[in-house]
Amino acid sequence: MKRRWMMVLLAAALTGAAAQATAEQAPMGVSLERPWARASIGTSRPAAAYLTIINRGLEPARLVDITTPLAGRAEVHLTVKTDNVMRMEQVERLDVPPGGRVVFEPGGLHIMLLDLRQPLTKGGTLPLTLRFSGGGSIDASVPVFGPGARGPDR
């Protein structure tokens, strides 16, 4: 636990932009950790963002929508490998069980940002809003790292 907070503080110190979750309107017990994104190649290609959704509540949390002012669409995708070919599938329904967490990371689940309205640039931030069934939502200020970043701390 301590270590996790150290990571968050370190990431905040490095980028000057901490993830900000508005606890008041978030679904009970649900929070985000370690949000990050990679710099995009202009606006012609989609970009990806990653984070961890943690549910410390007693009810399942269902993610129903993700929006950002920087992209026309934000979708949950899963990278899958079939016959040595990598491809992405859209995940229509994402549930975080009580006491559970869902980790988005390169090669697995990611938030795909399509129809970018402006490029994601290193050192910048990407505002994201995650909406859950039941009406709760969480806003995140996602730090943007370089195009070769593999995580929020490397």
Ligand SMILES: [Cu+2]
């Ligand atoms: Cu994708």
